[in-house]
Amino acid sequence: xxxxxxxxxxxxxxxxxxxxxxxxxxxxxxxxxxxxxxxxxxxxxxxxxxxxxxxxxxxxxxxxxxxxxxxxxxxxxxxxxxxxxxxxxxxxxxxxxxxxxxxxxxxxxxxxxxx
Numbered sequence: 001x002x003x004x005x006x007x008x009x010x011x012x013x014x015x016x017x018x019x020x021x022x023x024x025x026x027x028x029x030x031x032x033x034x035x036x037x038x039x040x041x042x043x044x045x046x047x048x049x050x051x052x053x054x055x056x057x058x059x060x061x062x063x064x065x066x067x068x069x070x071x072x073x074x075x076x077x078x079x080x081x082x083x084x085x086x087x088x089x090x091x092x093x094x095x096x097x098x099x100x101x102x103x104x105x106x107x108x109x110x111x112x113x114x115x
Contacts, residue, residue, distance in 0.1 A: 029062065030062060032063070032066065033057045034055070035053075036053065036054050036055070039051040039053065
């Protein structure tokens with residue numbers, strides 16, 4: 001299909017595509033774009049490997065609006081180690097036990113030392 005332009009007119013690159021690269025990138029990040037594909041490796045009609053690829057390109061704000069925010073909980077990205085997480089969980093558990101019994105760990109230790 002050939003598009004013919006009227007005589008006496010010229011099309012500059014900016015008038016042909018009304019959007020600049022920055023405009024297109026802003027629109028993609030604002031709305032988001034999904035790229036999906038599957039790769040299958042077969043030998044003699046026997047499926048050996050299947051890779052399902054899903055790629056979402058969006059801004060952080062757009063992803064959060066979609067309900068995607070795994071990076072805020074990922075220990076590798078947040079710098080929180082498993083040991084730090086376990087220590088925090090144990091501290092919270094100890095606090096709950098102290099509230100339930102009405103005694104602190106220090107009070108229990110001092111009572112055991114008096115025996």
